[in-house]
Amino acid sequence: MKLIYNIIIINKCINNMNELTLELSNQINIKRSNIHEKQKEIDTLNQEIAQLKKKLFNSCTHEWTIDTDDRSCRSTWICKHCKLYRNPSYN
Numbered sequence: 001m002k003l004i005y006n007i008i009i010i011n012k013c014i015n016n017m018n019e020l021t022l023e024l025s026n027q028i029n030i031k032r033s034n035i036h037e038k039q040k041e042i043d044t045l046n047q048e049i050a051q052l053k054k055k056l057f058n059s060c061t062h063e064w065t066i067d068t069d070d071r072s073c074r075s076t077w078i079c080k081h082c083k084l085y086r087n088p089s090y091n
């Protein structure tokens with residue numbers, strides 16, 4: 001009788017572990033799905049920013065100055081009004 005009782009207890013522990021494992025796995029999948037949705041939103045926002053930069057580049061009356069910030073070796077010229085690079089492919 002004690003053996004049966006112990007088996008029942010062990011089975012219950014295994015079932016609880018499986019439920020916990022399933023729950024944790026579900027939580028991970030939900031969070032991954034959230035990341036995927038937010039990444040799509042970030043990608044859309046970056047595309048919108050790129051389009052706005054193109055419009056800004058074409059509409060600003062640029063005044064090019066030497067970029068004194070040492071950010072990269074891309075371009076040393078930057079507009080003091082719109083802060084875009086003179087080389088549009090760097091923006």
Ligand SMILES: [Zn+2]
Pocket residue numbers: 060061062063079080081082083084
């Ligand atoms: Zn400008």
